[in-house]
Amino acid sequence: MKLSFQQKRDICTETKMLTDNIITIIHLDIYLSRGHKIQLLAMDSCKILFFVILHLLFITVPSIQAAPAKSKLFREYIGAEFQDVTFSDVPINPNIEFHFSLSFAIDYSSSSPPSPTNGDFIVYWDTKNLTPSNVYSTKANHSNVKVALSLGGDTIQGQDVHFKPTSIDSWVTNAIKSITQMVRVYNLDGIDIDYEHFTADPNTFA
Numbered sequence: 141m142k143l144s145f146q147q148k149r150d151i152c153t154e155t156k157m158l159t160d161n162i163i164t165i166i167h168l169d170i171y172l173s174r175g176h177k178i179q180l181l182a183m184d185s186c187k188i189l190f191f192v193i194l195h196l197l198f199i200t201v202p203s204i205q206a207a208p209a210k211s212k213l214f215r216e217y218i219g220a221e222f223q224d225v226t227f228s229d230v231p232i233n234p235n236i237e238f239h240f241s242l243s244f245a246i247d248y249s250s251s252s253p254p255s256p257t258n259g260d261f262i263v264y265w266d267t268k269n270l271t272p273s274n275v276y277s278t279k280a281n282h283s284n285v286k287v288a289l290s291l292g293g294d295t296i297q298g299q300d301v302h303f304k305p306t307s308i309d310s311w312v313t314n315a316i317k318s319i320t321q322m323v324r325v326y327n328l329d330g331i332d333i334d335y336e337h338f339t340a341d342p343n344t345f346a
Contacts, residue, residue, distance in 0.1 A: 212236045217243040219265030226269045227278040238285045241332045244293035256304045259314035288330030304339040
């Protein structure tokens, strides 16, 4: 369904009130799409990511729609272990809604050792088997499939991935630019936030 400007503003207001009461965030799933949904799960991230997601939502996605109350849902992280797993390796039941999360996009450099890039996210999933064309064809062949990207993750090259912004303003600017590019190139429907380690103080993160 299409949202009016007033409805969008109401969502922003209500969500801002919600995030003001959250100190830490554990897991945030927001699925964007042409006719898809926004979903907040047991949360463990907040205001910085809140503004990034809202920007991406209202700038890059034309409409949102609530999911059916009793829909069947299967959700799977894919691409993190580089085990040559493809979308076609997963049997897709046409009667179940499938959400794949490309894992992961990380704001760390590819150098050795890797270092934080302050919100400039880089693709770290298996790009050999999970390409933009793979995403397009899978979604074209299965109307019940949505594909998101997952931010953060646990480790990179054996070291923990930390949420570690050097500047809030530049982190937000870099995140919006890099994530928007990935969403457009891969024709993605959502963003999953999966930071598991934190260097920033709670006030910076919240």
